[in-house]
Amino acid sequence: xxxLTTLLAATALASMMASAAWSKxxxxxxxxxxxxxxxxxxxxxxxxxxxxxxxxxxxxEFKHGSTEIEPGLAESWTVSDDGTVYxxxxxxxxxxxxxxxxxxxxxxxxxxxxxxxxRQYKEDNKWNKYVAGASWEYFAGMxxxxxxxxxxxxxxxxxxxxxNRPEAPFLANLGMDFASILSKEYADKLExxxxxxxxxxxxxxxxxxxxxxxQADAAIRYKANPDYWGGAQKIDDLVFAITTDAAxxxxxxxxxxxxxxxxxxxxxxxxxxxxxxxxxxxxxxxNVAYLAYNTLVAPFDKVEVRKALNMAVNKQAIVDAVFxxxxxxxxxxxxxxxxxxxxxxxxxxxDPEAAKKMLEDAGVSGLKxxxxxxxxxxxxxxxxxxxxxxxxxxxxxxxxxxxxxxYEWAEYLKLSSDKNRDGAVILGWTGDNGDPDNFLDxxxxxxAVGGNNRAQWCNKEFDDLMTKAKATADVAERxxxxxxxxxxxxxxxxxxxxxxxxxxxxxNKKVTGFVMDPLGIHRFDGVDxxx
Amino acid sequence: xxxxxxGRLAVLIPTFIGVSIIAFSFIRLLPGDPVMLMxxxxxxxxxxxxxLMNQLGLDRPMYAQYLDYxxxxxxxxxxxxxxxxxxxxxxxxxxxPATLELSLxxxxxxVCLGIPAGVLAAVKRGSWIxxxxxxxxxxxxxxxxxxxxxxxxxxxSGYLGWTPVSGRISLMYFFPPVTGFxxxxxxxxxxxxxxxxxxxxxxxxxxxxATIPLAVIAxxxxxxxxxxxxxxxVRTARSKGLAPLRVVGVxxxxxxxxxxxxxxxxxxxVLLAGAILTxxxxxxxxxxxxxVDSVFKRDYAVVQGGLMLIAGVIMLVNLIxxxxxxxxxxxxxx
Numbered sequence: 001x002x003x004l005t006t007l008l009a010a011t012a013l014a015s016m017m018a019s020a021a022w023s024k025x026x027x028x029x030x031x032x033x034x035x036x037x038x039x040x041x042x043x044x045x046x047x048x049x050x051x052x053x054x055x056x057x058x059x060x061e062f063k064h065g066s067t068e069i070e071p072g073l074a075e076s077w078t079v080s081d082d083g084t085v086y087x088x089x090x091x092x093x094x095x096x097x098x099x100x101x102x103x104x105x106x107x108x109x110x111x112x113x114x115x116x117x118x119r120q121y122k123e124d125n126k127w128n129k130y131v132a133g134a135s136w137e138y139f140a141g142m143x144x145x146x147x148x149x150x151x152x153x154x155x156x157x158x159x160x161x162x163x164n165r166p167e168a169p170f171l172a173n174l175g176m177d178f179a180s181i182l183s184k185e186y187a188d189k190l191e192x193x194x195x196x197x198x199x200x201x202x203x204x205x206x207x208x209x210x211x212x213x214x215q216a217d218a219a220i221r222y223k224a225n226p227d228y229w230g231g232a233q234k235i236d237d238l239v240f241a242i243t244t245d246a247a248x249x250x251x252x253x254x255x256x257x258x259x260x261x262x263x264x265x266x267x268x269x270x271x272x273x274x275x276x277x278x279x280x281x282x283x284x285x286x287n288v289a290y291l292a293y294n295t296l297v298a299p300f301d302k303v304e305v306r307k308a309l310n311m312a313v314n315k316q317a318i319v320d321a322v323f324x325x326x327x328x329x330x331x332x333x334x335x336x337x338x339x340x341x342x343x344x345x346x347x348x349x350x351d352p353e354a355a356k357k358m359l360e361d362a363g364v365s366g367l368k369x370x371x372x373x374x375x376x377x378x379x380x381x382x383x384x385x386x387x388x389x390x391x392x393x394x395x396x397x398x399x400x401x402x403x404x405x406x407y408e409w410a411e412y413l414k415l416s417s418d419k420n421r422d423g424a425v426i427l428g429w430t431g432d433n434g435d436p437d438n439f440l441d442x443x444x445x446x447x448a449v450g451g452n453n454r455a456q457w458c459n460k461e462f463d464d465l466m467t468k469a470k471a472t473a474d475v476a477e478r479x480x481x482x483x484x485x486x487x488x489x490x491x492x493x494x495x496x497x498x499x500x501x502x503x504x505x506x507x508n509k510k511v512t513g514f515v516m517d518p519l520g521i522h523r524f525d526g527v528d529x530x531x
Numbered sequence: 532x533x534x535x536x537x538g539r540l541a542v543l544i545p546t547f548i549g550v551s552i553i554a555f556s557f558i559r560l561l562p563g564d565p566v567m568l569m570x571x572x573x574x575x576x577x578x579x580x581x582x583l584m585n586q587l588g589l590d591r592p593m594y595a596q597y598l599d600y601x602x603x604x605x606x607x608x609x610x611x612x613x614x615x616x617x618x619x620x621x622x623x624x625x626x627x628p629a630t631l632e633l634s635l636x637x638x639x640x641x642v643c644l645g646i647p648a649g650v651l652a653a654v655k656r657g658s659w660i661x662x663x664x665x666x667x668x669x670x671x672x673x674x675x676x677x678x679x680x681x682x683x684x685x686x687x688s689g690y691l692g693w694t695p696v697s698g699r700i701s702l703m704y705f706f707p708p709v710t711g712f713x714x715x716x717x718x719x720x721x722x723x724x725x726x727x728x729x730x731x732x733x734x735x736x737x738x739x740x741a742t743i744p745l746a747v748i749a750x751x752x753x754x755x756x757x758x759x760x761x762x763x764x765v766r767t768a769r770s771k772g773l774a775p776l777r778v779v780g781v782x783x784x785x786x787x788x789x790x791x792x793x794x795x796x797x798x799x800x801v802l803l804a805g806a807i808l809t810x811x812x813x814x815x816x817x818x819x820x821x822x823v824d825s826v827f828k829r830d831y832a833v834v835q836g837g838l839m840l841i842a843g844v845i846m847l848v849n850l851i852x853x854x855x856x857x858x859x860x861x862x863x864x865x
Binding site: 025027032033035036041044132133134137140141197200201215216217218219221239241242243245247248252254255257378407408409410411413414417427428429430442448451452 | 685
């Protein structure tokens with residue numbers, strides 16, 4: 001009888017859906033399955049596209065297509081003079097989504113904000129471990145547990161964050177996915193029903209799209225949120241068709257089975273550009289690929305040696321071979337699209353003869369070294385093995401014998417951060433929040449030695465600039481510090497900066513309003529399909 | 532017969548324990564751990580790493596972890612995914628019907644084409660038909676699945692536009708799963724065109740997945756038939772003046788089927804291995820892709836649980852094959 005009832009219910013729902021099916025629907029061929037729908041617990045962009053950028057909002061948002069901060073759920077904020085107290089005024093009248101699984105009875109208030117953050121660091125909070133293995137890696141990785149002193153409700157629409165120290169990138173951090181605001185009312189309902197795990201399966205927020213269903217590894221369905229505070233959407237339904245293989249995604253796009261696809265194969269891009277029904281948007285990604293020397297180990301502790309090696313490598317040839325031109329040669333550790341990029345810095349010129357001489361002058365001969373090649377493709381480095389081979393050939397010309405090594409990815413990440421590591425490592429970074437601190441201090445700061453600082457490079461002058469830049473909210477002043485830091489970086493050459501890759505998004509020409517995002521986010525608010 | 536079945540079932544117990552040990556240790560032999568991969572490219576501090584390992588119980592001695600795991604298995608608890616935080620069994624039950632549906636269609640196609648092709652090649656031994664069938668079987672057997680799948684997509688979906696590129700059904704059809712089998716659910720949905728859409732999405736993955744088993748079955752059928760066709764009783768049947776179709780179809784084929792059934796049974800493992808690639812190419816939401824993703828993410832519980840469940844399915848199929856022998860050849864029962 002139960003089966004019959006299920007069957008009848010399914011049939012009824014199906015006929016209901018059939019009548020509603022295929023209204024104005026945008027299909028996005030996504031590159032993978034979301035790990036879950038609670039963005040606080042994850043670090044992957046695939047998961048964020050499917051959860052935080054569709055269903056949720058944050059106190060502040062990145063402007064469409066930029067890394068600039070704009071008001072989100074907070075319509076305004078003030079920062080205390082000492083930079084440790086941030087007071088946010090929440091936008092009044094923001095409604096949480098009404099879904100088949102929950103109907104909210106109240107609008108967004110300070111309780112929701114406090115709930116969304118406290119669950120990520122207060123171990124006595126019931127939501128801190130609401131599913132087996134719950135952990136808050138971005139929150140921890142951005143240093144929030146040590147940074148946040150308290151979060152208080154001033155009134156229903158005012159929240160005060162008190163920090164343990166001034167932290168200029170704090171606002172940009174609040175625009176990140178882990179800082180999405182969830183509904184406390186929904187959480188309370190799930191808790192009362194004993195179904196807390198559904199928070200990670202049936203998300204409910206204030207964002208432009210309402211979650212409808214997730215068909216595991218196949219599709220995610222959303223419908224436009226009619227109550228969205230940012231205005232009505234132009235499409236009715238949004239579907240993520242999960243298609244893991246890039247070549248197949250391209251075929252689906254050509255066949256009209258989806259409207260937009262991310263991460264095409266570099267080799268497919270020219271073919272996609274030639275298709276009369278398609279258009280390919282391209283933008284410099286907020287990323288950098290680099291070769292990090294271990295500056296604690298001889299002879300790489302000598303600046304002249306590092307400089308000589310940098311000068312011996314033809315980076316343009318790497319960009320041409322690995323990216324078929326879809327990248328630019330990098331000279332700074334931050335990408336050119338980021339504020340404070342110092343264009344006045346001059347790159348180490350490709351000059352094998354001068355490099356050879358410099359190496360001899362440094363008293364180094366018969367140098368043998370290892371280059372670590374990543375075993376996986378990343379947007380900033382599509383084929384590290386190929387890049388390493390090109391470097392190997394270039395360095396052979398100045399008498400340096402290179403052995404290429406590689407490890408399984410997780411092992412690679414771990415071993416490459418070891419202070420005693422033997423060899424130079426190819427790796428890269430994609431920005432989290434558009435703040436230069438997220439590149440410069442995260443990857444080159446003294447605190448990151450033995451961790452994200454793969455060059456194990458600690459320069460006091462550079463580090464002092466990082467500290468000063470964090471302590472002030474004045475962008476002009478911060479820009480000055482970061483520009484200076486880039487000069488020091490170039491002079492000291494802890495890395496050979498390789499490339500900043502272009503990110504391409506092929507789409508059907510009928511799609512309008514889609515804007516590429518420097519942070520690699522795929523957002524669908526404001527997107528339309530021409531009739 | 533009951534003793535025969537019980538005997539076979541008894542063998543399954545040590546096999547099951549053996550598989551559980553292999554499944555448990557296999558994933559742990561790989562370098563890296565799931566905690567390290569949680570933070571992406573950002574390096575996790577050693578303190579945080581230790582804290583999370585402790586939280587997940589991964590810092591305990593291996594034997595203690597294994598005993599816990601075995602205890603869970605006995606109560607039907609396969610653990611929860613470190614990544615999705617969902618129970619492994621729930622994910623498996625959700626995804627397995629897709630793999631099963633595709634595998635069944637592939638094996639049916641392989642059997643329906645492979646056996647007649649093998650019989651034909653044997654009967655026409657040495658002729659151009661034989662050579663063509665065996666040549667095609669050799670090509671099919673050696674076909675790299677990924678390349679083959681992509682080639683079919685480019686030709687049939689891209690160039691001719693006859694079949695959809697990937698997925699299980701057109702996205703315009705949306706209904707909650709009842710059985711998990713798309714062909715059945717599309718019929719139950721009552722939505723016009725849903726069944727036809729589900730069939731069209733099945734065609735290419737079925738062909739790709741069936742290619743290797745089809746080749747193997749055709750070759751095995753041919754060699755088994757050749758052996759049987761040379762037997763005295765076949766000669767006797769022929770000399771009695773029985774129709775050639777009856778001699779081949781009834782007398783020879785039935786006896787040639789035993790090694791062929793063994794081969795078909797063994798193809799279940801091949802199908803599941805092939806499903807990993809086929810599912811990836813065709814975005815088919817089955818357990819193949821699920822398992823591969825889990826290996827990359829060192830999702831111990833999923834890899835262990837998935838392997839156990841897949842091994843269970845293979846053991847079950849082998850049991851059925853064993854029992855089928857008994858029906859086909861009564862001497863085996865004794």
